[in-house]
Amino acid sequence: MVLPTHLSFKKIQMYEKYPKGQARGRHWKHLKQILQAENYQNYPPDELNYVNIESPPSMHPCKKICDITGFEAPYSDPRTNLRYANAEVFKLVRSLPNDYVQRYLALRNAAVVLK
Amino acid sequence: MPFISRINRQSDYNIFSPSTPIVIDNGASYFRIGWAGETDPRVIFRNIVQRPRHKVTGETVTIVGDHDPGLLKYFDCTRSGPRSAFDSNVVYQFEIMEYILDFGFDRMGAIGSQIDHPVLITECVCNPVHSRSKMAELLFESYGVPSIAFGVDAAFSYKYNQQHGICDKDGLAISPGFSTSHVIPFVNGEPVYKGCCRTNVGGFHVTDYLKQLLSLKHPHHMARLTWEKVEDLKMEHCYIAPDYAEEAQLFQKGGKEVEDKTRYWQLPWVPPPTEEPPSEEELARKAAIKERQGQRLREMAEAKRSSRINELENELNNLEFLLQQLEQVEEKAIPSFLSDTGYVSKQEIESAVLKVNASLRKAKGEPKQAENEEKADASTNGKYPLINVPDNLLTPEQLKEKKRQIFLKTTTEGRQRAKQKRFEEELEREKKNQLEEERRLENPELYLEQMRVKYKDLYERVEQRKRLKTNGGHTNGNNLSGGVGRGERLNAAQRERMRLLTTAAFDRGKGEDTFGARDEDWQLYKLMSKDHDDDEDGADGDETELARISSRLQEIDPTFVPKRESTPSQPSAEVPRIRPLTKEDCQIVIGVERFRCPEVLFCPNLIGIDQVGLDEMVGVSLRRMPSEDACLVDRLTSSILMTGGSCLLPGMGERLEAGIRMIRPCGSPIKVVRALDPILDAWRGASVYASSLLFPQQTFSKMDYYEKGEYWLRGYQPRYSL
Known part of the structure; x- marks a missing residue:
């Protein structure tokens, strides 16, 4: 739904706050920056905050599943780093273009990232 | 069963007194707003904003929530995708948040110069104070809200279900949300944040995983797999396997059961028109x-x-x-x-x-008379009587006649010889054919094989020669005009001539000209001549042999197809046929993905998030509890409430129970229940909470906010049991 530009119930209208045609830098912070600015290290460590309620890594061994089919994957291809379930999938893995390999790897956050 | 947005503008804003709070469940996926004390939110829409430009005027407009696809006709959405105010589960872009609040209040039917109602708005557990204060500031400054209360959605949902007897005052709330999942323990109806934990995985990740997997599997249909569609697919087809490995093995083996479990999404597909063979009449x-x-x-x-x-x-x-x-x-x-x-x-x-x-x-x-004549002549040798007579006995006329007779005789003889030769060749060929036929009858397979090999050899040789001759030329080697422009390629013979011409030209220039002294020098002109281009003595033989073999092969081998000329003289009538799309090509198969994608909630490792899954989170949460009271832990595990959108996935309860049983000692009481309505219960709980008489004590006003400062806001915590 298209929003009207002027709303009677607002004390400060959008166009007053963010005037048109005026260049404005980024006026917001990413979550990472917000958390950094919170300065959690200045507070007692047992005090709760957004960061320390996060779950720890799992104690169970990581489940290895085939990147392509989702079956259990006993093997992994040293060339592409993809995990695969059987010879048939291996053929497919080797025939995949690098673009697709990287996208499959990116699914589990294992793709090569150039910075 | 997609959620339906409810965005009709309400008309009864006036009848609510200024003391009636407005309740907002500000979820990362959906925004719900309504009046305290009511059972359902008035307005629900997706918590996204799009700011496309008008195609004609170039004006930027703001579209909040799901938009009508019909609008896309007028707006150019390519530059700006849908944006959310949330990073993970924290509000960070308050400009977008403001658009959303604008829209929410507008749909509530707000009139007057400001929002003259207290506001209860949900936030995430342990919301960073920056986000909280910005939100408060926005509500106070832009909307003139008199007072605000913040609360956690999962807590409201737990309280609501506690009131309806679904769970006890001590228990656990498992809340897999849109971008994060929480487990929050409750003691005496109050959340114990000390024991809570958060894993950064939620419904968003499930949908995204499904979307990525499907678009990798069906790259041609990538455009069809929009976020909304995949979300619908997830809600309709995904389920949680009781045991992932077992289910995967089942799918790997295949069979009837798997066939039943596999879903197909048939995309629109028009069967290609079938060509009927022409009827008898037509023929x-x-x-x-x-x-x-x-x-x-x-x-x-x-x-x-x-x-x-x-x-x-x-x-x-x-x-x-x-x-x-x-x-x-x-x-x-x-x-x-x-x-x-x-x-x-x-x-x-x-x-x-x-x-x-x-x-x-x-x-x-x-018939030609000449042939008859010839036959007659062949026998009679006396046709040329003058030939054997010595010249000196003849008159000049007779001499002339003799010359004519000699000429005639030699030509006829030559003709005879040629005929004889043809006949002999015919015989030879006949004999050869017979021989081959015998060989074929002896061992047809071997013979066929040999023929094929021969054909291939010859074909290659002929092709090779052709290539050499043309040598990549653009005119297929018969550049008759000979006018070759600069930079154009010449065939081998033409190149040789060029070379000869240039060397000859150089020879002229230096010193004494000895050209022509030797007889071989004159050979040069022969080599230079253009007629020299085609020397195809060997090639001719090969070509005729090739034609013979290919015709022979066509006779005896039904599967044989002669290879096309590399450069057909005219564009052949048959265009390379494209395989028409079959019904199966337009199908999106959802098999293993049905339970593979929701599995990320239990195994965030699958998508590279190194945190515990939902079942283990319960264990983590219990460990984090401040008091190691075994009784209390038992009480907590016997009242586990599932709330949040992802709880709607079938099999969630069973899987959670099995998972929690694994981490708890044998014989511990475990009871997992699902909230009455995992999606709306948070809002309903908040609505009940806000309608309580004691609610105003939990709110803070603009005055409080500016007097007490940020440090106080950090510690702000409402009491949930009123």
């Missing part, structure tokens, strides 16, 4: 037309032939008449007589008669 009609055309052509040819015969006969008559007349004319008068007929002598007329006779015979289709 007959076509044959008739062809027959008629043939008839007409034959008639035309016949008419032409008869007219020609007529013409020739007339000419013959004329000539004969002329000859007759000539006989009556005196010898001396002949030239003057002939001057107006166009002939010079009687002989010429006679030869013309012969010629006309021959063409007449040809036109009438009679």
